Amino acid sequence: MIKKILFSLVLILLFKQQVFAITTIDITRGNLDPLPIAISPLYMSEGSENIKLDNSVNQKNVGEKISEIVEINLKRSGLFNPLNKSAFVQKPDIAHLKPRFEDWRLIKAQVLVTGKILIKEGKLRVEFRLWDVVAAKEILALAFTTVPNNWRRVAHIISDKIYMRLTGESGYFDTRIIYVSESGPKTQRIKKLAIMDQDGANTKYLTLGNELVLTPRFSPTAQLVTYLSYFRNLPRVYLLDIETGIQEVVGDFPGMTFAPRFSPDGKKIIMSFAQNGNSDIYTMDIETRVVEKLTDHPSIDTSPSYSPDGKYICFNSDRSGLQQIYIMRSDGSKVKRISFGKGLYGTPVWSPRGDLIAFTKVSKGRFYIGVMRTDGTGERLLTENFYQEAPSWAPNGRVLIFYRETKSDSEGKGFTAKLWSIDLTGYNEREISTKTDASDPSWSSLLSGN
Amino acid sequence: MMTKNLILSVLFHSFMIILTALSLPFMKRNPIELPPIVSVEFIQISDKTNIPFAPKARKTLEKIKKEEERVVSEQAPPSSKKKEKPDRIPLPEEKKEKQQIVKKKQNPEEVELQIKQSSEFEKEELFDPNQIAALIDKSKEKVAETTREDKKLTQSSVKNSFASGLTLTQEDALKAQIFGCWSIPLGLPYDENLLVRIKLKLRPDGTIAKAEIKDHARMNMPGNNFYKVLAESALRAVRLCQPLKVPPTGYEKWKEMDMNFDATEMLKG
Numbered sequence: 001m002i003k004k005i006l007f008s009l010v011l012i013l014l015f016k017q018q019v020f021a022i023t024t025i026d027i028t029r030g031n032l033d034p035l036p037i038a039i040s041p042l043y044m045s046e047g048s049e050n051i052k053l054d055n056s057v058n059q060k061n062v063g064e065k066i067s068e069i070v071e072i073n074l075k076r077s078g079l080f081n082p083l084n085k086s087a088f089v090q091k092p093d094i095a096h097l098k099p100r101f102e103d104w105r106l107i108k109a110q111v112l113v114t115g116k117i118l119i120k121e122g123k124l125r126v127e128f129r130l131w132d133v134v135a136a137k138e139i140l141a142l143a144f145t146t147v148p149n150n151w152r153r154v155a156h157i158i159s160d161k162i163y164m165r166l167t168g169e170s171g172y173f174d175t176r177i178i179y180v181s182e183s184g185p186k187t188q189r190i191k192k193l194a195i196m197d198q199d200g201a202n203t204k205y206l207t208l209g210n211e212l213v214l215t216p217r218f219s220p221t222a223q224l225v226t227y228l229s230y231f232r233n234l235p236r237v238y239l240l241d242i243e244t245g246i247q248e249v250v251g252d253f254p255g256m257t258f259a260p261r262f263s264p265d266g267k268k269i270i271m272s273f274a275q276n277g278n279s280d281i282y283t284m285d286i287e288t289r290v291v292e293k294l295t296d297h298p299s300i301d302t303s304p305s306y307s308p309d310g311k312y313i314c315f316n317s318d319r320s321g322l323q324q325i326y327i328m329r330s331d332g333s334k335v336k337r338i339s340f341g342k343g344l345y346g347t348p349v350w351s352p353r354g355d356l357i358a359f360t361k362v363s364k365g366r367f368y369i370g371v372m373r374t375d376g377t378g379e380r381l382l383t384e385n386f387y388q389e390a391p392s393w394a395p396n397g398r399v400l401i402f403y404r405e406t407k408s409d410s411e412g413k414g415f416t417a418k419l420w421s422i423d424l425t426g427y428n429e430r431e432i433s434t435k436t437d438a439s440d441p442s443w444s445s446l447l448s449g450n
Numbered sequence: 451m452m453t454k455n456l457i458l459s460v461l462f463h464s465f466m467i468i469l470t471a472l473s474l475p476f477m478k479r480n481p482i483e484l485p486p487i488v489s490v491e492f493i494q495i496s497d498k499t500n501i502p503f504a505p506k507a508r509k510t511l512e513k514i515k516k517e518e519e520r521v522v523s524e525q526a527p528p529s530s531k532k533k534e535k536p537d538r539i540p541l542p543e544e545k546k547e548k549q550q551i552v553k554k555k556q557n558p559e560e561v562e563l564q565i566k567q568s569s570e571f572e573k574e575e576l577f578d579p580n581q582i583a584a585l586i587d588k589s590k591e592k593v594a595e596t597t598r599e600d601k602k603l604t605q606s607s608v609k610n611s612f613a614s615g616l617t618l619t620q621e622d623a624l625k626a627q628i629f630g631c632w633s634i635p636l637g638l639p640y641d642e643n644l645l646v647r648i649k650l651k652l653r654p655d656g657t658i659a660k661a662e663i664k665d666h667a668r669m670n671m672p673g674n675n676f677y678k679v680l681a682e683s684a685l686r687a688v689r690l691c692q693p694l695k696v697p698p699t700g701y702e703k704w705k706e707m708d709m710n711f712d713a714t715e716m717l718k719g
Binding site: 002022023024025026027028029030031032033034035036078079110132135139164166167168169288398426 | 458471590616621624625627628630631632633634635636637638675676677679680682684685686687690691704705706707708709711712713715716
């Protein structure tokens with residue numbers, strides 16, 4: 001009996017040792033290089049109809065073009081490293097059926113994109129698969145059908161799906177940017193409202209350039225734009241329906257209105273209204289036209305922006321002497337200053353993720369684009385330049401677009417205004433090419449709502 | 451007779467005392483507080499002289515974990531069988547009516563697709579539409595729980611490195627190897643719980659017989675996109691590194707291995 005007890009105790013001890021013996025290793029470091037991704041050209045299935053899309057694109061190369069756009073999108077995000085296609089060993093059609101993962105591993109690809117295209121009865125069907133090369137398995141497969149002319153959007157939607165699957169965050173490629181297109185000499189600039197795809201393609205002009213336009217902003221929910229234009233030489237806030245082209249003045253204010261923005265549900269416009277040298281913040285319900293005054297202070301309160309839940313508003317005000325950022329509840333109560341750094345703070349914009357506020361800071365004659373937490377802590381300046389301002393968030397809250405001007409010489413030459421984007425790391429800064437000079441960009445939400 | 455009993459009694463008592471000393475939490479020695487700047491390597495060296503602490507707590511943790519989590523095989527059924535989803539891009543002019551169709555088509559298939567990858571147990575737990583609300587709450591709780599658990603575990607595992615099957619040099623070599631293979635996903639937010647634990651079964655030559663996420667259930671829970679991305683990157687890292695740099699001897703000691711992947715330090719720094 002005693003022997004048995006002793007024996008079992010010994011067993012328990014032994015078991016204990018066993019549990020101990022599992023080696024545990026902590027991996028706290030890795031490489032932060034962009035993920036190597038191979039994007040195989042999409043191949044055209046047999047039996048596709050002949051079709052001409054536009055000058056450079058036809059049914060023969062549309063697959064290649066789509067994969068190129070996906071490649072450029074992912075590369076510009078700074079999170080991916082698309083590999084050189086000349087190193088690809090497997091043909092697109094065979095890879096799409098079942099990739100030889102060993103071959104793709106050889107060229108150091110960690111993920112692989114394959115796809116095929118079918119054009120039938122005037123419809124374009126694009127199918128793509130995403131493969132985890134290392135785990136040797138498929139992790140995403142989708143197909144889209146649309147009119148052939150829509151091939152660029154398909155490429156953007158594919159990019160979004162890949163981005164989301166590999167980063168856990170929604171993408172921002174199937175989006176558009178509205179901005180002010182500028183041309184002519186600096187003293188006589190012609191400013192037009194323009195809209196383009198996020199990658200700079202498909203530019204369209206929405207106004208003729210007769211009147212000065214400024215600060216266009218996208219509605220988060222509809223194809224509406226609000227902006228500042230001049231009516232009888234008085235700056236007023238306008239509303240424009242992109243689909244119908246109808247414009248109207250917002251509200252019946254007896255003076256100057258400016259700095260408009262939509263509320264997150266798209267039902268209200270928030271803006272500044274100036275009278276007798278004092279400007280305060282107002283909202284107007286787009287449907288009922290009911291106007292509400294939110295701030296009442298003898299200082300200049302402007303640039304309001306809602307938090308994504310609609311409960312708070314950030315704005316800037318010079319009530320403390322210098323221009324600083326404040327937040328308040330959406331009914332105008334509990335005003336609180338959040339920026340305390342040296343210099344001036346302006347154009348606060350609340351991130352669509354809700355965690356950060358982006359701003360322009362002017363200090364010692366230099367302009368910075370930065371972000372801070374919504375309580376004013378954790379200020380980080382992302383980029384610094386001679387003149388830059390007006391940040392606008394990509395719908396996933398990871399990338400900012402803004403514009404930057406260069407200095408003109410004594411004869412007024414050499415002046416340019418260009419759009420730039422930067423991500424929250426502050427490293428991935430890129431110029432966005434536009435047909436003309438450009439300023440005041442605003443990023444739309446995802447068109448496909450994915 | 452008397453002496454025999456006495457000897458037995460003494461033996462038995464001393465045995466129980468040793469067991470108690472080893473097991474009871476109040477007898478454990480507090481780990482030496484180290485300044486935060488000191489690197490992981492340093493900690494291990496100084497700990498060679500340390501007595502293992504709280505083995506019982508650790509054991510209970512292991513037990514609870516085993517009960518709580520049903521480990522699901524990573525090797526899902528051949529994914530090439532998956533049907534691609536017939537999806538449709540709404541054209542601008544017909545957007546409103548088309549959007550509804552897209553939604554109808556997409557959702558059932560997506561659910562189906564995920565069911566294929568999960569076990570019976572998870573199927574019930576994860577995709578009962580009546581329990582979605584409860585599920586979301588649960589996933590939050592779970593995150594909180596695991597955070598606490600993780601912290602304890604990491605600490606004790608660092609402290610106990612002498613109990614593991616590898617010497618420090620061997621462990622460092624292995625770490626350095628994995629560091630090189632791990633591409634940390636760059637888009638991750640750094641304020642979330644970014645720790646993934648992987649259980650490895652190794653072959654004698656250092657190749658991987660089995661690699662699985664210890665918290666697999668969390669992968670498919672709503673709101674855990676980032677965890678899933680990180681977990682997949684960790685799995686890719688160990689597979690990319692094959693064969694692992696393991697010692698030529700002592701297979702029994704390292705044939706099973708746990709790896710804790712923690713990206714917080716890198717993403718913050």
